[in-house]
Amino acid sequence: MPVKTNTTPYYVNGMKHHSPHQHGAPHHHLASTKQNGYQAHHHTPAPQGSGIYYCPMHCEGNKTYHQPGNCPVCGMNLVQQPIPHQETSYTCPMHPEIIRDKPGACPICGMELVPVKADAQEEDQTYRRLLKKFIIAVAFTLPIFLIAMSEMLPNNPLFKLMPLSYWNWVQFALSLPVICYATWMFFERAWRSIISWKLNMFTLIGIGAGASWLFSVVALLAPGIFPDEFKTHTGTVYLYFEAATVILTLVLLGQLLEARAHGKTNSAIKELLKLAPNKATRIRDGREEVVDINTIRSGDLLRVKPGEKIPVDGHIEDGTAVIDESMISGEPIPVEKKIGDPVKAGTINGNRSFVIGAEKVGADTLLAQIIEMVNSASRSRAPIQKLADKISGYFVPVVVFIAIATFIVWALWGPQPTYVYGFVNAIAVLIIACPCALGLATPMAVMVGVGKGAKTGVLIKQAAALEKMNAIDVVVIDKTGTVTEGKPSVEKIVCATNSLSEHDLLQRIVALNGSSEHPLAQAILRYGKEKQVNVQPITDFEAVTGKGVIGTLHHEQLALGNKKLMEQLQISLPTSLEEQANDVQKQGKTVSYASVGKEAVGFVVISDKLKPTAKAAIEKLHQAGLEVWMFTGDNADTAKVVSEHLGLDGFKAQMLPEDKLQEVAHLQRDGKRVAMAGDGINDAPALSKADVGIAMGTGTDVAIESADITLVEGDIAGIAKARILSERVMANIKQNLFFALGYNILGIPVAAGLLYPMWGILLSPMIAALAMSFSSVSVILNSLRLRRQQIGVEKGG
CATH class of the missing domain: 3.40.50.1000 (HAD superfamily/HAD-like)
Incomplete structure (x- = not known):
């Protein structure tokens, strides 16, 4: 299976954690990812300006690191989590206590201030770093390959310049930059996997390519120790510098392609990150000023101009608006907003100007919480991943055993030169079997x-x-x-007693609901406001979950709720009152009974579309x-x-x-x-x-x-x-697992030489490396198909 690399999801650790939620906070307050046990782990405070890195295979769950590098379990490149835009700060290299929001000179030593944090995304840096190494690898591997292949030409022109033994030394010299620089990281990862016995795909790559190169070096330095079966007709030993360098270069190509393809899987989070503006127009003392988004506080008044993105969560204080909320809600139809209506950070204003009152800023906005939740979910592991993990745990030792068995079978029963055939086919088995695609199958989808x-x-x-x-x-x-819709409205108040007028009953009901945040209570308060009823203070207030509310007003015990609340308070409902309420309820409307003392005095009719x-x-x-x-x-x-x-x-x-x-x-x-x-x-x-x-x-x-x-x-x-999304994702995961497992089931026997007795077909280790590199990219590309699939539901009556 192919090589797996950098660039994957972006996650919660890179973002500021929420403070605990307040009950009664305005709507759209999403849960913090501290809940349900999947808060990401910070083992040490992140240094100022540093990134948060994690393994795209999620080998250690939510564990993250504060420096780039390789996963200690699988050896993959660690990936940086993108974080919301933050205004660049500048500091002095000599005096780090100097922090400015603009470039300039240090007031102490006069040195030029430098940015605290680089602007470039780490994933782009990783891609460029791999690209640089790949260019170097190709530059040195290509001549090695040409020298090796020239041996197949009649009257080889290279041999007219100097004999094969000298060209072998040239191949050795050219291989050093590839082995010792461009692809050295693969051997480091392989060594770590062996000493920790956490075997992974780099174990196979390191053993296969390393064996080829070391065999060639020993054969170059001490050819006399090898039997004649390993030697050419000129007396030199068959060397595999071209096989080792081409394999490693192709593995590096796979890493490079994954780095590019992998980034596309994060497009949804990247688009969400782009929604957050970095500036806003604040109104203070009647004057408008453009300020950094990080300076906005709850309670600030902000002007949103036509076409601008809304900077924070809040409510419209002045004006009306038509807002495109599709980037958050998925609904393409713009939403009309009026004074008092909520607005969300990252949504786009239409062609009107209006003023909002900031309520949730920074990490508390809906957009920030969505990004945090998406980040965390993307990095979490589906239960089906356990199957892939279990297979991978046995896979590498089994492949090594198959490779050894391949060498033995070819050495005992293969054609001449038997050891050469055995060696080459064993290397092909090790290379083609890399279990990367298996590990990528679930997390990518x-x-x-x-x-x-x-x-x-x-x-x-x-x-x-x-x-x-x-x-x-x-x-x-x-x-x-x-x-x-969750926007109930009061249709009417039914008063069933002569001791109170409808207005008196409404006053008591409004007072009772003044301390409640239930949607039905808010509907009653809106109705009372329309009827110009003031909210009076109430004592001994209690919300009885699932039943209603009770309290005391001017020494009168009041209650408003369903029939179960009346039964709990031992208040009997008159037959005529129940019959009236039943008629209303048969129309699909909600009834809340009202009582004063021990007497049921009426009910409220509430409808909700x-x-x-x-x-x-x-x-x-x-x-x-x-x-x-x-x-x-x-x-x-x-x-x-x-x-x-x-x-x-x-x-x-x-x-x-x-x-x-x-x-x-x-x-x-x-x-x-x-x-x-x-x-x-x-x-x-x-x-x-x-x-x-x-x-x-x-x-x-x-x-x-x-x-x-x-x-x-x-x-x-x-x-x-x-x-629908669940069905599509699970189908995609199963397809990925089928591709990955099917690839190995077919590839390993071919690499071992199963087709040779019948059709004379052998798989070159270089071809195996190319196939292995592209198999993981195919898993990523299959996962990317999910982006184009529709999961919407049409509106209807």
Whole structure:
């Protein structure tokens, strides 16, 4: 299998970690990757200006390094994680305490200030470094190859200049720059793998090419120790300087091609990184000033001009806008925004100017968190990778055994010169069997798939979620905020007592919800504001999860919630009140009962529109052979209307958080693999219990942090996208593994000479090296096909 190299995903370590989330933070607050045990590891603080490096094979999981180099396990080039743009700072080489934001002279010694951090990306530097070595390798390998091949020419013109024995010394001299400089890193990696007994592809390369070169050196210096079978008709020993140098040069070519192809797999993250502007227009004391993005703080007012990228997360304070959010949500239709509406960093303003109030800046913006989540997920390992790891663990020793057996078989039963045939074929076996493509098969597909998901608004926390999503049988969804828009509005207040007017009841309900951040509470507060009702302070406030809220106003105990809350408070509902509420609920609307003291005094009617993509998404999931159920805390009548409209397989209503958890566990006990989608605190336990938890990005932090997949826009169509993406990624991984394993299954016997007795076909070690180098590139190219595949769901009623 081919050689594997540098350049792969970019990850969380390179970015500033989030502080713990605050409950009640504005919407779109994605979970920090500190959750669920996949926070990247920093073993030592990163030096100022240094990069973060990791192995593209993820041999040590999330382990990272602060210096470039090679992986101590597999020997691959470590890859740098790209980090968001930061304004360049300048310092004095003599006085590092001097830091300036502009170039100039040091105020102490007058020396020219130099940048603290270079601007060039490390992956480009790695590519250029490999390219330089490759050019040197080719420059010295080509004449070696021509000298060796000239022996096949009749009346060899080179031999007229000097005899073969002298040309052998020329080959030796030309091979030194290739062996000792351009490709020396391969031997270093091979040696490390042997002394640590962490055998990898460089073990085979080092043994194969090293044996060829050392054999040639010994044969050049002491030809008399070799039997006649190893000698040419002129008395010199067959040398393999051209085989060793050509093999190593082709391996280096494979590394170079991978470095270039590998970079394309990161295109999604690179595009996300490019979305972040580095400047913004801040309004201070009525004056506008262009400032560095890193100087913006929460609460600053920022002017966003036509065509500009929005610099931070916030809300529109003045003006209106039409914003292109497709780069984050995946939806191509521009979104209209008005005062109070949220905006996200990296999205693009249309043709209007407006002012936003900054809320989340730096690493706390949605864009930064998306990049962090994508980085972490790209580097995580899918469970199927264990298969490749297990195979690789036995692979190298088996290949070495096959190579030895090949030499013995040819030496005993091969044609003359038997030892030469045995030696050459053993080298071919070692070279063609390099297990790089096998190691690349899973991480390449995961990396591209996670990036593809991010571009369409589906954020994968870890690769295991992608694999599990492909095996799901049942999808369980919440109602409010999941299949509905999550923007409930109060239709009316029904007052069922003569002791209070409708306005008096509204005053109490508004006061009770003033301390709640539940979407239904926010709807009531908006309604109260429209009716010019002031929010009065309340005491003894308590939110009863899954039921409602209670509190005290002017010594009156108030409660607002569902029927279970009334039962908990031992408040009986009048028959006429229940009948009125039932009629409303049969229309698919939500009812919250209100009580004062021990008396039920009315209810609030709240409606929430279904999301336009919900029905199409459910149909897509059904087409994939999945059952779709709805678990909701709402009443049975409302749930039934929604279920019938969407064509669900079933529903369960009036469920508390523990009920949802138990039902998910019950489905799992029945052998079902369950994906749970929700957006509220009451969904968090079920999200954690499910095989795959899917959170709406518009929901609460607790729900998001409990989930494996986050849908940025909170659109249920994202569930269908995640399912399709999972199928495509897993299919791609299996294709990659088939290519990799099939390549070795076919290549090793051919290299060993299996076809020689029948057709006289032998595989040159140089051809084996070329095939091996391109096999890993083929795995990468196959993975890149995922970028062009569509996973969207059309909107529908």
